[in-house]
Amino acid sequence: MAAIEDLTTEFARLPGIGRKTALRLTYFLLKRSPEEIRRLARALESVAERVRACSRCGNLTEQDPCAFCANPRRDAALICVVEEAADIAAIERTGQYQGLYHVLGGRLSPLEGIGPDELNIPALLARLQQDGDAADGAAVREVIVATNPSVEGEATALYLQKLIAPLGIRVTRLARGLPVGGELEYADGVTIAEALAGRRDL
Amino acid sequence: MAAIEDLTTEFARLPGIGRKTALRLTYFLLKRSPEEIRRLARALESVAERVRACSRCGNLTEQDPCAFCANPRRDAALICVVEEAADIAAIERTGQYQGLYHVLGGRLSPLEGIGPDELNIPALLARLQQDGDAADGAAVREVIVATNPSVEGEATALYLQKLIAPLGIRVTRLARGLPVGGELEYADGVTIAEALAGRRDL
Numbered sequence: 001m002a003a004i005e006d007l008t009t010e011f012a013r014l015p016g017i018g019r020k021t022a023l024r025l026t027y028f029l030l031k032r033s034p035e036e037i038r039r040l041a042r043a044l045e046s047v048a049e050r051v052r053a054c055s056r057c058g059n060l061t062e063q064d065p066c067a068f069c070a071n072p073r074r075d076a077a078l079i080c081v082v083e084e085a086a087d088i089a090a091i092e093r094t095g096q097y098q099g100l101y102h103v104l105g106g107r108l109s110p111l112e113g114i115g116p117d118e119l120n121i122p123a124l125l126a127r128l129q130q131d132g133d134a135a136d137g138a139a140v141r142e143v144i145v146a147t148n149p150s151v152e153g154e155a156t157a158l159y160l161q162k163l164i165a166p167l168g169i170r171v172t173r174l175a176r177g178l179p180v181g182g183e184l185e186y187a188d189g190v191t192i193a194e195a196l197a198g199r200r201d202l
Numbered sequence: 203m204a205a206i207e208d209l210t211t212e213f214a215r216l217p218g219i220g221r222k223t224a225l226r227l228t229y230f231l232l233k234r235s236p237e238e239i240r241r242l243a244r245a246l247e248s249v250a251e252r253v254r255a256c257s258r259c260g261n262l263t264e265q266d267p268c269a270f271c272a273n274p275r276r277d278a279a280l281i282c283v284v285e286e287a288a289d290i291a292a293i294e295r296t297g298q299y300q301g302l303y304h305v306l307g308g309r310l311s312p313l314e315g316i317g318p319d320e321l322n323i324p325a326l327l328a329r330l331q332q333d334g335d336a337a338d339g340a341a342v343r344e345v346i347v348a349t350n351p352s353v354e355g356e357a358t359a360l361y362l363q364k365l366i367a368p369l370g371i372r373v374t375r376l377a378r379g380l381p382v383g384g385e386l387e388y389a390d391g392v393t394i395a396e397a398l399a400g401r402r403d404l
Contacts (some may be wrong), residue, residue: 002251046209047208086229
């Protein structure tokens with residue numbers, strides 16, 4: 001049973017998948033055809049082989065530079081900084097953003113030993129200090145810091161703000177407040193406090 | 203992004219894994235080294251290549267007959283019938299069973315068009331009708347039906363009982379009642395009724 005055991009162990013390494021779920025996944029696949037199992041194996045192989053970090057923004061991509069960096073129709077004067085490549089998809093789903101991205105690969109976390117050098121921050125500074133970011137030479141006008149609204153995400157945002165502001169570039173942060181569709185009754189105090197502090201004229 | 207998209211789609215085919223979880227798994231792997239991704243791919247390949255159904259009992263195995271069927275120290279006069287190969291692990295964990303197994307590959311379900319011929323039942327009958335099941339020629343003395351305690355599992359058990367009893371072989375069913383560690387207050391009515399009907403002298 002070494003093969004079954006190995007696969008279960010590999011599945012159990014994935015986040016949110018315990019030993020029992022791993023076993024269930026393994027047996028699910030075993031009930032399928034070997035061809036279906038191989039399809040998943042090939043998809044993994046292909047990702048391992050072809051997906052790399054974009055040398056400009058750190059986004060995960062099969063071509064370098066990535067589709068965003070290479071797109072002349074995106075606004076190169078605007079850079080949105082995110083913690084992970086997965087966050088880009090969340091922002092793209094809004095259809096409201098036309099600038100470029102920069103992926104930090106995490107957030108500052110002294111407890112976990114993650115300082116500025118562990119993140120993709122030097123590359124961000126290099127992009128900002130170049131005369132122009134895009135092929136057309138437009139200088140960066142604004143950096144939108146879209147790190148997570150967590151303690152560490154906030155700390156990372158503040159750190160970036162201190163670093164970037166001296167360059168004369170506007171640094172903004174995504175607004176915090178009540179999530180649309182949420183209910184005041186169930187919102188936590190900190191969120192309500194942020195929503196109060198950030199209140200807007202009607 | 204075709205490779206990332208493909209992998210996400212493959213993950214989303216797995217049971218209990220929706221689109222969002224699939225994306226999270228993909229990005230988790232992308233943060234790991236290509237070598238780690240390949241390890242999962244190889245584990246899948248190896249399962250697809252090497253794991254087959256045991257020709258005797260239907261258990262999933264890398265050798266044929268499987269480790270249970272090939273073990274002369276298991277009691278060949280006892281056959282425990284389960285729905286899926288995964289159920290064998292649950293019974294083995296008890297350490298209380300020393301007989302052989304037979305995997306049906308499902309349960310009778312007229313609604314889903316699963317009749318006796320779709321299950322591994324003819325092979326079970328063949329095993330029972332042979333003079334002896336094991337190498338030492340011991341005839342089967344008892345068949346323990348361990349299908350799930352669901353309506354379909356019960357129907358399958360009854361069907362097997364009707365089929366096997368005429369062969370003069372004892373057919374038993376796992377006891378139903380209150381799960382150990384459970385609380386009477388939270389047990390459903392049917393379970394309590396079964397526990398009452400199956401009550402034992404102290």
